[in-house]
Amino acid sequence: MRVIIMGCGRVGASLAGALERLGHEVAVIDKNLESFRRLGSDFHGDQVIGTGFDRDVLIDAGIERASAFAAVSSGDNSNIISARVARETFGVPRVVARIYDSKRAAVYERLGIPTVATVPWTTDRFLRLLVPDGDTEMWRDPTGTVTLLRLPLHDSWKEHSVAKLQDMTGARVAFVSRSGVTAVPAENDSLRMVDDVYVATSSAATRDITALIANEPKGT
Structure with a gap:
């Protein structure tokens, strides 16, 4: 399937590589050209410069034939706006957004947009590894x-x-x-x-x- 990733930081680049190794068709969007260096020379997917909530940028990335969209930039607002555009404007069936603010994550979950609330998830993971018998x-x-x-x-x-x-x-x-x-x-x-x-x-x-x-x- 075709997957579009908005944000080419460490998470976005790692996700893009993992998806491509699984045989999926991947496009990565980032407004900073230098960010694409994280993808490495083995990455063969599309690299699109721009913001993930711009219609033209999304169309260039192949959003109209995408089966999944992941918004993993460093900004909550950019992630959620991009996710909503992907879901509501282009009808992408699988949309996930990374959110740092857990309260906002809960709101968007109720709107039908799955989120990964980074800080609470990381905290819970550390707790389970540090005190596995007590949690x-x-x-x-x-x-x-x-x-x-x-x-x-x-x-x-x-x-x-x-x-x-x-x-x-x-x-x-x-x-x-x-x-x-x-x-x-x-x-x-x-x-x-x-x-x-x-x-x-x-x-x-x-x-x-x-x-x-x-x-x-x-x-x-």
Whole structure:
């Protein structure tokens, strides 16, 4: 597919190279000619000088036949304007914008434009690497409403069912990883101590759920 990238900084250049290695047709837009040096001599895609929200520049980059658009410049305003033009004016089906301000990212998510909120994502990633045993939150949606948790089960949960865990916690088991194999379990499947259990829940319930599964299940 054809992918257009707005912004040829380190992220844009890295993304362009990765996409091209996967066999995709890539065009990169940047207003600074010198920025294209980051692409390297192995890059064979299009290099278009200009701003990513200019109609003529986008047409030169092949937006009319693009299947995806990524706005990854250093400016939130430029990224979101470019993303909206790609989505609303040219009807590009897959559009993603990098946003530094997490509050604004949540707003644009509600408008139907997926965003990567750089600072919160980086912070969460560092926390998981620095204190992996103390952080069970694996993902949170930009509005802060829904969370994906990795549950460190108490030993006594062994052989209890997925349905029991869901009933007690109010969370939904999204998937279970067992000995390197990941699957979506049935409600009558039994849990094992080797399982890494991931559940989707409301962010407000995170602490209560973590406390519940760290103890023996009631009624055992």
